[in-house]
Amino acid sequence: MAARRISSLLSRAVYASSSIGPASLLLSRGRGSVRGNGIKKFSTAAATEELIIPPVQISYTKHLINGQFVDAASGKTFPAHDPRSGEVIAHVAEGDAEDINRAVSAARKAFDEGPWPKMSPYERSRILLRFADLVEKHSDELAALETWNNGKPYEQAAKSELPLFVRLFHYYAGWADKIHGLTVPADGDHHVQTLHEPIGVAGQIIPWNFPLIMFAWKVGPALACGNTIVLKTAEQTPLTALYVAKLFHEAGLPPGVLNVVSGYGPTAGAALASHMDVDKLAFTGSTDTGKIVLELAARSNLKPVTLELGGKSPFIVCEDGDIDKAVELAHFALFFNQGQCCCAGSRTFVHERVYDEFLEKSKKRALRRVVGDPFKKGVEQGPQIDEEQFQKVLRYIRSGIDSNATLECGGGRLGNKGYFVEPTVFSDVKDDMLIAQDEIFGPVQSILKFKDIDEVIKRANATRYGLAAGVFTKNINTANTLTRALRAGTVWVNCFDVFDAAIPFGGYKMSGIGREKGIYSLNNYLQVKAVVTPLKNPAWL
């Protein structure tokens, strides 16, 4: 496929309008103190060259039900946007309860009567591998589509997320023919074995921040175990899931095994969560929505639910490490993916002995962050996903200022189109401030000072979330103390956001129920059947 410039593929106006003008401070000053003159200079030098990427067109905007792309039953569509400009790039079938019914019926039939659950696990594994090959072949286009619809840097999508997506399917293909039950030593009179069987029709609801990766976390293990699926995409980012669903059918997946419906949460999402014929619900999204779907699942057919929810992860910088490296890692932990990560290290706790140096360097690093058109080389940060998230982030910045945190840098919007937010750093943050308690989901770093390990453990654990944590120290004793005391599903020591397919992920407290990825994710999609046979025929037989 001939490479072309992205600017010739997307509307010229959109592309031109997305270039970033000088930084401006949108917010008026609050009571909190603000250092410097408020006008930030961003390095855009590294971001001036356009990337050459393959042509990308939006081919799939309808639901995939029973192997066919179909319009919504209502005939309605909803818009998908380019976050660089807010411009509409596609009109996508808007699913409602009727579409969910159609998709669940197809998945039910494929499970009850189709070849998939009975197919040899080796053959299932081969289909997953063929799919991974096709994704690899189309990975440049998929990365471009992901960037176009989500706003994440193209280089991040192409170099990190697409390879991870492929790796996830290789990993689950490897599991497909290794799932087996046990022989259980019981009472001496019976032979007892367990059969691990697919659970049935899996309903899956995913968010917009990593549309492809979230698809892989859910679809990979469900298919490896022999289930059928109805997946609802996030309304902001329906495009790449529909594209890869098509590739699955090219790879030989029987019709009805994977159905993808796009639509809004309270309609299509709620219909899926409460459907009587869905045997399992896997949800990723906010904690508030997680509570709603859990209730819908319980009130309908008591389907088991796994929840991957929000976070407010601490990143703890001890006094013994290299400060420059700590600054860089803490910066990455928070700002990666525009700060739109469930596990973002959004509370940076820094030991008082190194606090001043760390703060100064963190501020400089944030000021050097390259924000701009995510299709350009060297861009580290693109726009937030949409107007709603953008306004939410600005409101939290306002709240930080109003609650007397010190705005070290950033604080406003960039340019006058799209949803670009200045990399923002707050110091003097107190534990009870909203910016230290709520999930902001944006490029806003809160830096907090601590004195000793016992104190920081208590404070790091003092939120309703428990998704992840980061620890930066050279001292093995400190690392061990912290990893055991932190109430979080993942603790990264001297690293952050390491997401290999084999590493389980999930939350303590209100960050979720259950685990995804790794061997743990298989249990989400399996029923265990105990088969008990007497060793000798009973006398009454």
Ligand SMILES: NC(=O)c1ccc[n+]([C@@H]2O[C@H](COP(=O)([O-])OP(=O)(O)OC[C@H]3O[C@@H](n4cnc5c(N)ncnc54)[C@H](O)[C@@H]3O)[C@@H](O)[C@H]2O)c1
């Ligand atoms: N723990 C994890 O692994 C993980 C990963 C990524 C994102 N997240 C979390 O996701 C959130 C951001 O994503 P979001 O804004 O898309 O979350 P969200 O809760 O608004 O939406 C998530 C999904 O739920 C659907 N939904 C919304 N209302 C619904 C309802 N009433 N019934 C059924 N479905 C409904 C949405 O359409 C979307 O598909 C953040 O809180 C983030 O931390 C968690």
